[in-house]
Amino acid sequence: MQARLLLEDGTLFTGLSFGAEAQMMGEVVFNTGITGYQEVLSDPSYCGQIVTMTYPLIGNYGITRDDFEAIRPYIHGFVVRRHEPVPSNWRAQYSLGQLLQEYGIPGISDIDTRMLTRKLRHFGTMRGLITTGNERVEELAERLNLSTLMTDQVARTSTKHVFASPGNRERIVLVDFGAKSGILRELTQRGCDVVVVPHDTTADEIRRLAPDGIQLSNGPGDPKDVPHAVKMITELLGEIPIFGICLGHQLFALACGADTGKLKFGHRGGNHPVKELATNRCYITSQNHGYTVVESSIEGTPLEVTHINNNDKTIEGLKHNQYPAFSVQYHPEAAPGPFDSSYLFDEFLEMIRTHKQNNPQKPRQAVLSETLKGELQYAQK
Template identity: 45%
Template sequence: MDRLLVLEDGSVWKGKAFGSDNFKVGELVFNTAMTGYQEILTDSSYCGQIVMMTYPLIGNYGMNRDDWENLVPSVFGLVVKDLCEDYSNWRANSSLNDFCKQENIAGIYDIDTRAITRRIRDKGVMRCMMCNADANIDEVLETIRKTPEMHDQVQQVSAPRIYSVPNRGLKVVVMDFGSKLSIIRDLAALNLDIVVVPWNTDVKTIMSFCPDGVVLTDGPGNPTDIPEAIETVRQLMGQVPMFGICLGHQLISLACGAKTYKLKFGHRGSNHPVVHLSDGHVEITSQNHGYAVDIDSLANTDLVMTHKALNDNSCEGVAHKTYPVFGLQFQPTSTDGTGAMDAFVRLMTTEKENKKNA
């Protein structure tokens, strides 16, 4: 069955339908990764967005029960060039099409993703909506233009209540702004005793767990939409070591007086080069964000830039000049070679020893 993708600039793209017919207005973004569509579809940072994969063949290894980043997908839709129904993977238990039907995600394939990507790169991300082939385009465009911009994505995807992942190591409170499960798994793999709290948890509650450190996770949307979290980070500054990831990195920067801005088309993919400014070492990173920290605004803060994106020279990392606080705009893991999570453990250990000897 034919399906249309309508962009807010008035352009209409014809393709074929898959998944559900749960048509939503969302921000159209592209991801350049060749694999990882399951992790992308279940990444809460895509809440409110319709994701377009630039790699043409999607679905060839199916879907499995183990690689979900969240149990409830929050992506609004999926756009691909070639949809593979005949998947081959010993771990798979369903096709991409069946998954999208089950999770009520609308999809469109057999569409010129290359041309649409070029349009987004030229004009910037824009809102869009899928519809049936016989839909009234003027009415669809009116719906797109009248649908208000989302400002509550974090509230939708954050953990609704406090829960723990017990372990025998250092105590870490994780402020969940829409965290991927892989971040929790990687922290647990470092033997950290984890308490996950909702995005709007206050300082008193966080400090009641006597944490050795606080992790501020990734999440969707504009960081300035959650001023309560910015204030919480500001109050935690100096009380406990902090590590910010993606959105968490932006919150640290805002809490210290820096500014953020919306990127033209964001960084979404698995091969973004980032240089470590201290030694010139280049890391190939996984990224998913539409906002960045304004480098010029760092001048009047207590932060220094530690990492820079080689594709567009945007800020990819900051560290506090006085407090044991740092943030990274990309996704670190316990095994990616960047050493960020190990560095956070060392930072917490050092601070704990200093307090003990004070």
């Protein structure tokens, strides 16, 4: 079956359909990863986007239960040069096409993805529409021109309920803005007692969970579309150690008075070099974001730049000069990789332990005793 991809500038690609028979619109982006297409498909940060894979052969190792980064994919379309319908891998449980069909996502293959990627690099990401129907191009163009990009992706991908992943070490509140399961996996592997909360959880609600640290997750879209999260972070800065990843990094920057802006075509892939300024060491990182912290906005804030992107020199890491809080723009949980930066979770836990040593808490019994004493004095009045 034929499928078509129409861009907002009028460029039309005609190829073959795989996945669902459907019509969907979204922001057309590209990912430079050679492997890991299942992790790309299931990363909530792609919510509302049509993803182009620059590696030409996709689908050859199929889909397996163990590699999902979310309970379901949130992308609006998948674009590849060549789709392999029959996977060849002992772990495969079903094919890429079957996954897309299950969730109503259209895919298009046999188009010139190199040309598409060069266009997006030159002109920037743009709105697009994938269809398997036979509508006239003029009708599709009119529909696309009237469309707007989503602004509620975080609400769509965040958990709706609080849930726990018990452990016997530090309690971490993971604020889910569209979190990859790799973040939860890294924390639980270190024995953390993790409580996952929705994106709109307030500072007081987090305090009642008595966490040792707060993990701000990745997520889709513009950080300025989530002002309630900025308010929550601002109220908890200095009180509880904080570690932000991707969207969490941008929200942390906004809470500290910095600004964010949209990149021309973003960073998406598993091969992005990042330099740690303290050591001059270069890490190869997994990335997926279309926004960045504006470098000029750091001046006058309590933030210090810790990492930069070796390709375009954008900010990749920040830390607070007064409070126990830091963040990175890339994904230390990797999935599918590389795993160079997983040590950041260890640094987060070490920061929590140092903070607790420097700020010892009164025993719970003493706090209860003081509360009861105050209530008794009030009653005697």
